[in-house]
Every structure is written in C-alpha cells, then in structure tokens.
Amino acid sequence: MHQQFEEKIQSSGFSELTPIQKAVYEPLKDGRSIDALAPTGTGKTLAFTWPLLENVTPDDGEQLLVLAPSQELAMQTTHVMREWASTLGLKVLSLTGGANIKNQLDRLKKHPEVLVGTPGRVVELINNNKLKLGRLRTLVLDEADELLRDDTAKQVDEIWDAIDNSDVQVALFGATEVDEKIAAGVFDREFERIDQRDVPMPTKIEHEFWLTATDQRNKRLRQLAAQKKMQAMVFFNTTKQLKMTANFLAHEHIGMATLVRGDSSSTRERAMRSFKNGDAKFLLTTDVGARGLDIPDLPVVINFDLPRDGETYTHRSGRTGRMGKNGLVITFGNDHDARDLKRMVAVDIEVVKGRPRLLENDSAILRNSRAGGNNKPSSRPSSGKGKAATKVAQPKKNVTVKTDDSDKPSTSAKKSTKFVKPVRKEQEVQSREDRFAKEKKAKRKHRKDKGKPKKA
Known part of the structure; x- marks a missing residue:
C-alpha cells in the first residue's frame, strides 16, 4: 500500500x-477485472478506492470512472474518494443528475483524474460530446447488480461503447450477485469472482417483526419518536404511502425528512444532511435509499411496508449495523406478512406480539447510539473487535411478495413531499391529551372573544 495511505490509516486509528x-487489493492493483461480493457495511468503497487511486497518474486526464445507481451513493462515494485522492494530489469530480450541469462542465475542463457519477448524467455528457473517455483505465460499477438491470443496463452499455477499449479494467462491486451472462455480454470478458459474503463480521443486528395493523403503523412511529436518541430510516414501497405518513408526522410536529425520486439534487442533499446531523428523527424513503448509503451509527431501520423480496430486505437492513456496530431492523405487518418475510430471508426474526422492548426507553441499541450531530460519513475498516459475529441477512432465491403498486419513477413522484422543518430540540413531543386540551382551550377563548372589538 502507498506509504501516504498507510500513514493516514494509522493516524486515523484504523x-x-x-x-x-x-x-481485492492485489487483484485491483494488478489491473485485473473482478466481481467482488461482500455484505453491506463492510467498507467496499475504500476497498476499491485505495488500490485504484495508486494506479492513477496526476494531471493525465480522466483515468478512473465509478458508476453508482443513485445520486446519494455517488455523492457519498465522491466524498470518500476525494478525502484519499487529495493525499496524492488527485482531483475527483461528481457527475450526477439533478445537479447544476454548467458547474460540472466547467470542472470537466480541468480534466479531473477521477469521475464518480450516475449513468444517466454520464450518458448525457457523452452524447453531447462534453465527456471523452479515451484515457480511461478503470471502470467501477458500485452496486453492480442494480446497475446491470433494465434501462440502467442499457445506459451502462452506452458508456462502455463510448470507452471502446477492451484493455480497460472493469470492477463490479455489490452485496448481491450480478447476472454473469449480462455482465459478460456487456463487457465481453470473464470476471474473477471474489466472494466475501460468508466471512463473519463482528456485528450484531437484531431483526424484529412487530404485529401491527395497517391503520396503526403511523401511531407506532409516533411512539418511537418519543424515545430518547431515536433515529431511523423508514422504508416504504410506494411514494403515495410515504406522503401520507409524512403528513401525519408533520401534523404531530415530529422532525423528519423525505428522500424520494423526483426531488432536486439540492433537496435530497438537504434531507440527507438534516438526518445525518440528527435534526430529523426519521428519514422517510423508498428503495432509492436502500443501497450503499452510510449513516454512521444509525440504530434502527424500519420497514413500514413489507419488502417485495429478500434482496430488498437485505439492502434495507444494511443501513444499520455497519462496520461492526449494533443495529435493529423492525418490520410492521400482520401474521401473514410475518410468514412471508421468514420465507424470504435466511435470518432469525423475532415476532413481537406485546409491547416492544424498544418502547420502554431502555434499549441498549438506543443508549449506545450517537447523541446526534457532528458525525461524518465514513467507510472505515473494522477494528475486528466487539461482539461475536452473527449471520448477515441473506435473501432466499426466487421468493417474492406480490404487491398492487410500485415506486417506479412517475409524474406523481415529482410532487414528492419536501423536507419538513423539525421542532426545536428542546421542545418535547406533545401527547394527544395535551394537544387536545390546548385546542379545546383555544376554541373556548375564541368563543369568549367573538364579537369584541380588537385592541389597537
């Protein structure tokens, strides 16, 4: 490893x-094309950052391109790579949809050595002759299984055609397998498989299923919001239900943010910043937020809606318990949903029928979580210490749950719920009784003052 990287790693306490x-270090350093698999939260971003940056030559144009399936993951990867690239005097540029394209074009003129982007924006720049990839040496697909699906796979194919160099190194990274036939068809090569999914990590993620009627799920969130140090990502299958829950939480004066397709890049970035800083208790999102996002020390993930398949459950769960930390995954639903979930994933799930322990304000997960604020996102190597390793949730093959609607991008998504300003931290969440009493008092005062002249 590069001496400056080793010094930085040691000084950071790794x-x-x-x-x-x-x-993956030696294979990537040697320029081999690989298909790397590892559980979520195991530091895959740094796994390709360190060896590939060492192969980049300063001031020699665009040499490394990293593709990510979402704006949030691309920005997160940019942040991590920029921190290490600056050590070697390298420039990193983010190319994501929704961001100001003029600023991106201005920075492209400086020929940054490393590019991190979403397929849609990269294809747009290529088609407009604004991005040339003739000097590219390495292409990385982060969350490769997601990128090599449907329309996104076609965009990746367009990018590969623009590269037009069979000697370019290709690295596939993810937590779930890529269809080997699709990968071979796009890139016309065989990949060296590096599978680290069965290697135990010192982590402990608990999985609970809370038996909850559909009309009681919003109230469950209100109960959870009253717990000290509570913070959770809440996953929905549809934007429609997400909006309904967002309106409910706003009416209850509970700080939260939303992350959905259709929002501008600045709106989504503001929502992520609010949640990471601890200003919002909940981050409401669809599966656009299920992949790759790193929220340090996130204690809880909540499945408001039952995931459609085991793979989705695995990626949602991976937002907590990252890099050896503890975490809790809660799923709402009925008995039938609980049976479906146990068929989908190979992990022990406790079905909670009474009052959950988490609502007793004595949960070790919340006691040990961050107090909020000043937490920078990271992809740090594990210390190798901590509790005994537990089995990571793995999807069972060919098991899915049928649903009536989906969260495909649509015109309705463009009218998505915006960030809702949270109450001040020193304010307590009002109980229903206090709120009703306050409203009743205001009505009495209104009737009493009705017809009286207003004071000057």
Missing part, C-alpha cells in the same frame, strides 16, 4: 482492514 478490503 487497526485492521476488513476481509473484502484485503481480498
């Missing part, structure tokens, strides 16, 4: 690399 970071 004691040991994760299994995936160790396994």
